[in-house]
Amino acid sequence: xxxxxxxxxxxxxxxxxxxxxxxxxxxxxxxxxxxxxxxxxxxxxxxxxxxxxxxxxxxxxxxxxxxxxxxxxxxxxxxxxxxxxxxxxxxxxxxxxxxxxxxxxxxxxxxxxxxxxxxxxxxxxxxxxxxxxxxxxxxxxxxxxxxxxxxxxxxxxxxxxxxxxxxxxxxxxxxxxxxxxxxxxxxxxxxxxxxxxxxxxxxxxxxxxxxxxxxxxxxxxxxxxxxxxx
Ligand code: ADP
Ligand code: ADP
Numbered sequence: 001x002x003x004x005x006x007x008x009x010x011x012x013x014x015x016x017x018x019x020x021x022x023x024x025x026x027x028x029x030x031x032x033x034x035x036x037x038x039x040x041x042x043x044x045x046x047x048x049x050x051x052x053x054x055x056x057x058x059x060x061x062x063x064x065x066x067x068x069x070x071x072x073x074x075x076x077x078x079x080x081x082x083x084x085x086x087x088x089x090x091x092x093x094x095x096x097x098x099x100x101x102x103x104x105x106x107x108x109x110x111x112x113x114x115x116x117x118x119x120x121x122x123x124x125x126x127x128x129x130x131x132x133x134x135x136x137x138x139x140x141x142x143x144x145x146x147x148x149x150x151x152x153x154x155x156x157x158x159x160x161x162x163x164x165x166x167x168x169x170x171x172x173x174x175x176x177x178x179x180x181x182x183x184x185x186x187x188x189x190x191x192x193x194x195x196x197x198x199x200x201x202x203x204x205x206x207x208x209x210x211x212x213x214x215x216x217x218x219x220x221x222x223x224x225x226x227x228x229x230x
Pocket of ligand 2: 097098099100117133134
């Protein structure tokens, strides 16, 4: 079944050029998708349409086969179902302790204290940070901060996880661990979308690759075909 769909979407930044120029795609539930393209191709702009942070000027975004709506209540629901992990965890981590940071989302959703505790504990265990509850995030390594940010998203149990340049700032072994974590989450049924300029990263990982350039899709296929190895 299709979880996210775009129909001929376009977007121009105020006082900017057209960043997205007529894009259509659909993502199936459980897929691993890589958006690949050089800087300026439109990757982060496109990602921000997945949970309603940016609304296309024309065309349509759909979640679960329903057109996205942009009122407060719909956006709140959309942001729960489509979790976003930013490139720089320092921009995502806001609380003085790991526990409070991961608890922020579920608390905002109105979970009871017991439910918050349960979701935080589960999310931290999931990303390998059980026992980090009382630590101040600013003392953690880059890879650990990234995991805190991921736990914060997982605590809301989204259907889709979106990662902007997931391994940015991580060393090779940290990157490998992170991609393994993405695979684990995928095996549990999450649809995962990453953006990257790194073909080497996307190639072995993705079920499907979308090559973006200049605000348009130039190719969309399995990695072997998209990267021209067959
Ligand atoms: P990528 O993530 O692939 O590097 P972006 O989505 O960031 O690409 O950028 C796509 C295009 O939109 C680029 O031409 C970029 O300069 C422009 N752009 C991005 N953000 C803004 C902004 N806030 N205001 C104006 N133009 C922007
Ligand atoms: P109280 O002990 O008064 O119920 P909490 O334990 O809920 O207070 O919160 C005190 C601080 O301990 C929180 O700010 C949070 O950083 C941390 N904390 C809360 N719950 C946990 C937990 N399950 N494991 C570890 N640290 C926690």
